Amino acid sequence: MITRFAPSPTGPLHLGHAYSAILAHDMARAAGGRFLLRIEDIDRQRSRPEWEAQIYDDLAWLGLTWKEPVMRQSDRLNIYRQTLAELWENDLLYRCSCTRRDIEAATSAPQEGVSLGPDGLIYPGTCRESGARTAGEPLPDAVLRLYMDRAAAHCSFDEIGEAHCGTHSITPEQMIQNVGDIVLARRDMGTSYHLSVVLDDAAQGITHVVRGEDLFDATQIHVTLQKLLKLSTPTYCHHNLIRDNNGKRLAKRDDARAIAKYRAEGATPADIRRLVGL
Numbered sequence: 001m002i003t004r005f006a007p008s009p010t011g012p013l014h015l016g017h018a019y020s021a022i023l024a025h026d027m028a029r030a031a032g033g034r035f036l037l038r039i040e041d042i043d044r045q046r047s048r049p050e051w052e053a054q055i056y057d058d059l060a061w062l063g064l065t066w067k068e069p070v071m072r073q074s075d076r077l078n079i080y081r082q083t084l085a086e087l088w089e090n091d092l093l094y095r096c097s098c099t100r101r102d103i104e105a106a107t108s109a110p111q112e113g114v115s116l117g118p119d120g121l122i123y124p125g126t127c128r129e130s131g132a133r134t135a136g137e138p139l140p141d142a143v144l145r146l147y148m149d150r151a152a153a154h155c156s157f158d159e160i161g162e163a164h165c166g167t168h169s170i171t172p173e174q175m176i177q178n179v180g181d182i183v184l185a186r187r188d189m190g191t192s193y194h195l196s197v198v199l200d201d202a203a204q205g206i207t208h209v210v211r212g213e214d215l216f217d218a219t220q221i222h223v224t225l226q227k228l229l230k231l232s233t234p235t236y237c238h239h240n241l242i243r244d245n246n247g248k249r250l251a252k253r254d255d256a257r258a259i260a261k262y263r264a265e266g267a268t269p270a271d272i273r274r275l276v277g278l
């Protein structure tokens with residue numbers, strides 16, 4: 001078994017992150033497997049070296065150990081671009097020049113209603129024809145969307161997390177209707193969370209993806225991309241989210257639940273385990 005913890009260094013780790021990291025670590029250890037760390041720093045605007053340093057520090061304080069080397073997404077941009085180039089050459093991607101407002105205007109036509117997918121508004125397809133690759137055109141530095149109707153195939157994944165335990169099948173129709181033409185390359189990143197996470201989990205040989213429930217809906221996208229890119233599909237374990245006293249899920253900006261804050265107040269790693277119910 002190989003598990004991973006894949007935080008983004010865009011803020012302090014809070015109790016929800018501690019829960020994910022400890023679960024993934026303990027699962028691998030109980031199975032005699034490996035626990036790996038990956039720094040998801042493709043968002044160059046929001047990622048900071050000091051948050052990355054704090055991640056290592058907090059995890060070590062929690063008593064977690066991981067097998068080196070740590071993978072960093074910012075070191076892998078050429079790998080993401082190479083995969084995008086292949087998809088582009090196979091006419092699976094198109095250039096999109098819509099702003100968020102264009103998409104909102106096109107999707108809020110009264111007869112259509114607003115359709116939300118796991119990735120936000122379902123793209124109405126405006127640029128599908130105008131953004132198509134012309135013969136011989138190299139991968140552009142632009143927003144690139146996936147032609148979902150060309151990319152989706154029947155696939156399935158196993159989930160072992162409590163809330164959605166079982167085998168889930170995915171149909172192309174469901175991907176086209178409920179997810180649509182997702183962005184695989186953002187202009188500011190040159191890639192996207194979905195593409196990078198799929199390539200990285202495969203490159204690290206992850207067998208069990210342990211992460212929060214909030215990413216369950218994104219899993220159909222990841223599994224569809226795995227099938228398209230001929231990568232194997234890991235088992236997924238989406239755990240329940242740690243909520244604050246008002247039942248609201250914790251966000252990075254809620255510094256109140258930051259591990260660093262508990263540490264500063266004298267909590268022990270055993271207290272953190274207890275707080276997250278482990």
Ligand code: GLU
Nearest residue numbers: 006007008040197211215
């Ligand atoms: N980097 C993501 C986050 O910090 C997690 C991605 C994943 O576990 O797939 O929310």
